[in-house]
Amino acid sequence: MKRYTKPIHLPQAMAHRSADSSLALINVVFLLLVFLLVAGTLKPTLPEDFAWAETTSGAGNGSIQGSLVLARTGEVWFEGERLDTAQLDAFVAKASEETDKLAVQVDKRTRMEAVAALANTLRANGITQLTLVTVEADGP
Secondary structure, three states, X not given: OOOOOOOOOOOXXXXXXOOOHHHHHHHHHHHHHHHHHHHHHOOOOOOOOOOEOEEOOOOOOOOOOOOEEEOOOOOEEEOOEEEOHHHXXXXXXXXXXXXXXXXXXXXXXXXXXXXXXXXXXXXXXXXXXXXXXXXXXXXX
């Protein structure tokens, strides 16, 4: 007895298309863009018509995070709010418990008497190192 067989053709299982990896990359780039946009708007606000003091030398290691702002009129600001004398003393007392360093952003039109008065207030409350935050001047 002779057997005749037919070949059985099984359909090839179609490979599942893997998830497109470029979609994940697009999502990551989009989230990074949103993060940078939000982080850029979180900087502390400065008083109206604030003009940065300029310098031609220095290492540039100051930070504006948590720093005071000394306006042209001699007013002291912190995170967009003007501080009166009592608020300034309370702020400096709290800051001096954490550190003995403080940064101050100074308007270039501020009188030296206002800078000296602020430095004396800070020194009296325990701040021993004061950093004046400036921007680099365009040229000599």
